[in-house]
Amino acid sequence: MKKLTLKKIILLLFISSVFTLAVFLGLNNKNNFNSINNENDKRQSIILSVYKFYSIGFSVENRPINITEIGYGNDIGIVLIGCIHGDESNTGELVNMLKEKYLAAPELIPDNLRMYFLPEYNIDGKLNESRYNSNNVDLNRNFPVENWESDAYTDGCIQTSSGGTAPGSEPETAALIQWIINNVKKTVKHIVVISFHNQYSPTGVVQPGYIEYETPGDKSNPLAQFIAEKSGYIYLECWISDIQLTGELINWCETQGIVSVDLELPDNNSPETIPSGKTETTINTIEYVLEQLLLYYKISN
Ligand SMILES: [Zn+2]
Helix, strand or coil, X not given: CHHHHHHHHHHHHHHHHHHHHHHHHHHHHHHHHHHCCCHXXXXXXXXXXXXXXXXXXXXXXXXXXXXXXXXXXXCEEEEEECCCCCCCHHHHHXXXXXXXXXXHCHHHCCCCEEEEEECCCCHHHHHCCCCCCXXXXXXXXXXXXXXXXXXXXXXXXEECCCCCCCCCCCHHHHHHHHHHHHHHHHHCCEEEEEEEEECCCCCCEEEECCCCCCCCCCCCHHHHHHHHHHHCCEECCCCCCCCCCCCCHHHHHHHCCCEEEEEEECCCCCCCCCCCCCCCCHHHHHHHHHHHHHHHHCCCC
């Protein structure tokens, strides 16, 4: 008898908690329904529900590498990367400003698109005001492409082990690769990566990823030309230096079928200033480029 009573009590408690939850959800839905009084509000609430802030891994000094993801489209994912070279801090500032803009107005992102902001990729380098990560590796020489070298040409000369101990040896490199393959590639059909650098003075430059040296990649080339045209920056088929650059991010992207460009800003000043010889601030120029890019990729329903 005693046992049965206990069971009854538990059952009653269960039923009453389910009822309370149902009433609560009902009221909540009602409130939401009242506040959603037109299509725009409805869309806004959908977008707000798909903001994501997360880290893709950790740096050598164990700092999180943070991403902000905005939008809910599954056709195209646009990845904006700042500070792959830690001392190029205005690239991080720029990606942060763009992130804030789209966080404040997510309705600017078309339904079929999704945007990923990675402002301080080389977070240790950024905080240490260094081009390199905390193992003294240039992350943009560490990606697993055919021409990878441990002793890489960087910052004007060949530097011992600046390409890392092996292709993809650095935690930051591994984190980005794993995230792209395991997350982004499974979420969107096509990926576009724009990696910001400084400085190509006074014009600014856009260069596509490639597989064969001096041959612009089929995937990335149209994007590089598009961005060059919209930004007024110079289009460069391939970065010609004294020695071939090895293990670069955008070239790894091209091997993965990912559309990718390096975008070198005209100076290392704040994006809110007008570079010498230009008529617009850097942030205005890049905002315009992105608007045009979103329009280009938008699928009209
Ligand atoms: Zn750079």
